[in-house]
Amino acid sequence: MMYGKILQFLVQVTTASVGATTAKNTYIIQMDKTKMAANHCQDDSTQTYQAVINSINEMSLQEDDQKQQAELLYSYETAISGFAAKLSSKQFQSLEKVYGFLSAAPASDMIIGILDTGIWPEHVSFKDTGMPAVPSRWKGVCEKGTKFSKSNCNKKLIGARVFFEGYEADFSGLAKGMARGTSYTSRIAVYKVCWRLGCSNLDIMAAIEKAVQDGVDVLSLSMVSYPLPFYSDLVAIGSFYAIKSGVFVSNSAGSSGPFSSSVRNTAPWKMTLAASYIDRSGIPASKFCLGTLNESLVKGKIVVCHGGNGSRYVKSENVKKAKGVGMILVNPKFQGDELTADPHILPTA
Numbered sequence: 001m002m003y004g005k006i007l008q009f010l011v012q013v014t015t016a017s018v019g020a021t022t023a024k025n026t027y028i029i030q031m032d033k034t035k036m037a038a039n040h041c042q043d044d045s046t047q048t049y050q051a052v053i054n055s056i057n058e059m060s061l062q063e064d065d066q067k068q069q070a071e072l073l074y075s076y077e078t079a080i081s082g083f084a085a086k087l088s089s090k091q092f093q094s095l096e097k098v099y100g101f102l103s104a105a106p107a108s109d110m111i112i113g114i115l116d117t118g119i120w121p122e123h124v125s126f127k128d129t130g131m132p133a134v135p136s137r138w139k140g141v142c143e144k145g146t147k148f149s150k151s152n153c154n155k156k157l158i159g160a161r162v163f164f165e166g167y168e169a170d171f172s173g174l175a176k177g178m179a180r181g182t183s184y185t186s187r188i189a190v191y192k193v194c195w196r197l198g199c200s201n202l203d204i205m206a207a208i209e210k211a212v213q214d215g216v217d218v219l220s221l222s223m224v225s226y227p228l229p230f231y232s233d234l235v236a237i238g239s240f241y242a243i244k245s246g247v248f249v250s251n252s253a254g255s256s257g258p259f260s261s262s263v264r265n266t267a268p269w270k271m272t273l274a275a276s277y278i279d280r281s282g283i284p285a286s287k288f289c290l291g292t293l294n295e296s297l298v299k300g301k302i303v304v305c306h307g308g309n310g311s312r313y314v315k316s317e318n319v320k321k322a323k324g325v326g327m328i329l330v331n332p333k334f335q336g337d338e339l340t341a342d343p344h345i346l347p348t349a
């Protein structure tokens, strides 16, 4: 049920943000699976949709030149039955005639408002290479703050507002490696509402209101509060009004427990999103022998691992994976001198 609602919102959101005037637009296309099966005998949906794209390219071969080839970007099986493609307007017209075509939503130029601790504008994720001009419907601004100047905004990072004095860029690094989103053409507007000691509800409400007025399509609220009934949870109420204004709201599920399955922000009108965990901090996780251990430090050694955080067996497994030869497992304070007989996979005291 909830899932259907989310999709409905997503479709509304994407439909509301009509694509830019570049030669090709990105679309999310829904296809009728039963009709597709009648059309094509491939089991693999990517092959099926590639065949659709190929036939569209053949149809438009006379009019469009080679550079204008339609491109398949993704095929979807779980979220929707369909695919994402880059198409010219003529190719789009051909697609509408394909047997099994249900609907298409332009998927570029979505404006995502992010309420968080701030942003690191120099990051490669905010490069605006190849992006079309900022949509004229955007009413937001790029405010100056400490360590943040108006020139930090570009065609990707289109807005920044601060809801407290003394801006402090706080997205320091995250994980190394390649970050990739499904919607690289989206625009980002940042609303800094969280500070070292947390986020104030007053700032959050002000930011939600401003973001809706500025014209965001999606609000990403990366914050958790104490669990409260919906009628006194200001973030839930603010999200409700944002959604009524046609803005899709995504909220973090939180990671403060007390159990691994505990979630916050469960108001049914917004999407509650959990992120996977990567060993980013290195040091506290290594102390507990969680995550990947550095082999050049561990190889051939007896490793001291702190308990009380994570499974005890996983610790010894991690030591073994990094070619350690033994483990000394240190009790957390609350366990005192208590001994637990665990079947570890390498010698452990």
Ligand SMILES: *[C@@H]1O[C@H](CO)[C@@H](O)[C@H](O)[C@H]1NC(C)=O
Pocket: 284, 285, 288, 308, 309
């Ligand atoms: C568990 O580890 C995390 C970081 O990895 C740390 O923040 C937390 O305090 C640890 N919990 C205990 C009980 O030590």
Ligand SMILES: *[C@@H]1O[C@H](CO)[C@@H](O)[C@H](O)[C@H]1NC(C)=O
Pocket: 294, 295, 296, 297
């Ligand atoms: C592993 O430890 C070695 C020796 O201290 C260090 O040079 C190397 O950078 C570490 N590797 C990682 C990935 O931290």
